[in-house]
Every structure is written in structure tokens, then in C-alpha cells.
Amino acid sequence: MQTIPVRLAHAEYDIIVGPDLLQNLEEHLKRAGLSGPFLVISQPRIFKAAGQFLKKRFPLALIPDGERAKSMTTVTRLLDRMAALNMTRQSTVIAFGGGVVGDVAGFVAAIYMRGVSVVQAPTTLLAQVDSSIGGKTGINFRSVKNLVGAFHQPRLVVSDSTLLRTLSDREYASGLYEALKYGVIRDAGLFESFVDGIQPLLTREPDAVGRLVSRCAAIKAEVVAADERESNLRRILNFGHTVGHALEAAGNFRRLKHGEAVGYGMIAAARIGLALNRVSQSDAERIESAIALIGRLPSLEGIKLRPALHALQHDKKIRDGAVHFVLPRGIGCVEITPDVPLELVRETVKALIHESKNRR
Ligand SMILES: NC(=O)c1ccc[n+]([C@@H]2O[C@H](COP(=O)([O-])OP(=O)(O)OC[C@H]3O[C@@H](n4cnc5c(N)ncnc54)[C@H](O)[C@@H]3O)[C@@H](O)[C@H]2O)c1
Ligand SMILES: [Zn+2]
Structure with a gap:
């Protein structure tokens, strides 16, 4: 496992990279000082292909497949679910997916109760090398890509190389x-x-x-x-x-x-x-x-x-x-x-x- 520290003016987090990291996700969350309630956000196709082992370990919210999930409708539904789960400022959202999931999950984490923790668990190579790092989050609005969003740094990025096996x-x-x-x-x-x-x-x-x-x-x-x-x-x-x-x-x-x-x-x-x-x-x-x-x-x-x-x-x-x-x-x-x-x-x-x- 490789650890890459990210040191920003107002935030610090680690990016961890290696095979089978998500098998021990609870341990990594604990080490990063993150507590529940947790909510895993993912998309059906991704969760089916690569996320079965996370089943029953965390509450799960599935958003629609594809880029169309980056919408205000998805955001409203996720906020609803978070409120129903009584998520507090101390809770943590886990983005399990590619850039689409990372962007939406990061955005709801940025705005729910003015910001809760988000962990990025990228499942595409593009998300592992790029979109999961840096804190840009957002959705598409009025057909304009990424028109609405916020900077919200993750508390941890877990790039599990094993997940990339099922990518096309x-x-x-x-x-x-x-x-x-x-x-x-x-x-x-x-x-x-x-x-x-x-x-x-x-x-x-x-x-x-x-x-x-x-x-x-x-x-x-x-x-x-x-x-x-x-x-x-x-x-x-x-x-x-x-x-x-x-x-x-x-x-x-x-x-x-x-x-x-x-x-x-x-x-x-x-x-x-x-x-x-x-x-x-x-x-x-x-x-x-x-x-x-x-x-x-x-x-x-x-x-x-x-x-x-x-x-x-x-x-x-x-x-x-x-x-x-x-x-x-x-x-x-x-x-x-x-x-x-x-x-x-x-x-x-x-x-x-x-x-x-x-x-x-
Ligand atoms: N925030 C940023 O800094 C940033 C940077 C670059 C791109 N983005 C955004 O990222 C999005 C694109 O991200 P992407 O390329 O990861 O696409 P994506 O999230 O749409 O995923 C691509 C496809 O791969 C499938 N998939 C994902 N993981 C899989 C797995 N492990 N096994 C099998 N199938 C899997 C998905 O179902 C989907 O069909 C765009 O919305 C873009 O705007 C954001
Ligand atoms: Zn790019």
C-alpha cells in the first residue's frame, strides 16, 4: 500500500493506493478519524460489477447510472435519504464509483449541514488518477456541465487497484x-x-x-x-x-x-x-x-x-x-x-x- 499525503492550507488527507484496500475499509476509516453514520453512494451498474463485497456493511444509496445522475433531482433525493438516516455533522459519505458518483456525492457532502465528511473510493482509472483528488464537486444544470458545485476536499481517498479489473x-x-x-x-x-x-x-x-x-x-x-x-x-x-x-x-x-x-x-x-x-x-x-x-x-x-x-x-x-x-x-x-x-x-x-x- 502506498500513502500519498495531501497537505492544503485548511485540510489534510491521505490518498492510499493498492490492491484490495476496500476489504478493510472500516479500518482505513477509523485510522482517518471518521465515524458513522456512514452512507455509501454508488450507481447500480458499478455496485453490481464491483461493489457486492460492500453489501450489508454500510447503508447504500444508489443514484441512476450514467452522467444524467449529476442532477439536482439526484441531489434532492440524496439529501432526503441523509436526513432520514439522521446523519449529523459528524457523519461520512463514501463515494463508490467513477467521476460521476464522486462529483455528486462530494457535492451533497459539501452542502448537507454545511458540510460533512466525504471519502472518495474511486472505481475508474480516470477517477483514481484525477477526479477523486482536489476537491472539485458538482452537478450539471440547465444542460451545462458542472455549472453548480463547490470545492469540498475529501477526508480520505482509497484507490483500490483491484476494482479496475471489471472496467471495460x-x-x-x-x-x-x-x-x-x-x-x-x-x-x-x-x-x-x-x-x-x-x-x-x-x-x-x-x-x-x-x-x-x-x-x-x-x-x-x-x-x-x-x-x-x-x-x-x-x-x-x-x-x-x-x-x-x-x-x-x-x-x-x-x-x-x-x-x-x-x-x-x-x-x-x-x-x-x-x-x-x-x-x-x-x-x-x-x-x-x-x-x-x-x-x-x-x-x-x-x-x-x-x-x-x-x-x-x-x-x-x-x-x-x-x-x-x-x-x-x-x-x-x-x-x-x-x-x-x-x-x-x-x-x-x-x-x-x-x-x-x-x-x-
Ligand atoms: N471533480 C473533478 O475534478 C473531475 C475531473 C475529471 C472529470 N470529472 C467528472 O467525472 C465524470 C467522468 O468520470 P468517469 O470517467 O470516471 O466516468 P463514470 O463515473 O461515468 O464511469 C464510467 C463508466 O464506468 C462504469 N464503471 C465505473 N467503475 C466501474 C468498475 N469498477 N467496473 C465496471 N464498470 C465500472 C460506470 O458504470 C460508467 O458506465 C464526468 O462527469 C466529469 O465531469 C470530475
Ligand atoms: Zn481530465
């Missing part, structure tokens, strides 16, 4: 793209070991996955600690997310998984960095090759350029015909550039869509 190949790969991001933005060693050790990662060899999750979690923890509320440094975590979000939104958040969109977004950032002479050709190519090692990204067929650019505008990333971008400088180092010409972004996204059509 596509969901698992989606997490690998997001994990690779950490190598590019901050850790050349991580990037190298990702590329050299891709086989055991693809076959989900528990030690290899555990090492990857620990390293990514440590980087996210360090960046979040330096910039809790995303004013500056934390923005480097958005590498691959400018074009990524645009493609995700243009596909109505259904065509692409988040990590896949980030995969495309990182290719776009590498190409834009190269066009602007910020990164060498060989490093830009190494980034693209590493993304390809994870597997073929799904086709962008049906995703249109115009809505993608519209989404960029909506993200407020465009100002005076220029786009705010995180660009690679090399492997392990990025820079935030406020003045990437919109035209270059347009051409890059257009080329990505075109290439993926011709690849069929």
Missing part, C-alpha cells in the same frame, strides 16, 4: 490517456516508464497500475496543494483539455469518453506547440506516439468543426481571436500561453477530424 477496455484506456498527461506536464520519468512499461499497464498488472496511480495522484496532489482554487499552477492540469473539452461538447458528451477527448486534445496541443516553435519535432512526435500506444482513439466521424469551436468560445478560452492554451515545451514541462491564434486551433482541429474520417 474503453473506460480503462480513457483513464490511461489522462494518466499520460501527468508525464507530459510534469514528470519525464513517468512518461518514459509509461512508454517502456505499456504492456503490463495494458494487461492491468496490479503492481504496474498501482505505481502509475500513485505517481499521478502524487503529481495532482502537489499541484493542487500549490494552488487549491485553480488560480494559476493548477491550470497546467488542463493540458489536452482545451481542444479535448471542445470535442467532448461537440459530441454532446456521448461520442467520446473524457479521457479519449483528452487524448485528441494532447495531440492537438503537441501539434500547435510544434507550429509555434515551443516544442521540438521529436518531442511532439514522442507525445503522439505515446498516445497511440494506448490504442486507437475512436473516430471523430459526426463531430463537426463549428460546434467544437463554439464550445471553445463558451469555455471563455477565446479572447480577441486568440486562445488560452497549455502547450508542451518538452516532455515533463508545459507552459500556459494566452495567445494561440484561433486560426491555428481551427486548422488543427479540422485536420484531426479529417484524419480520423480517412482512417476508417
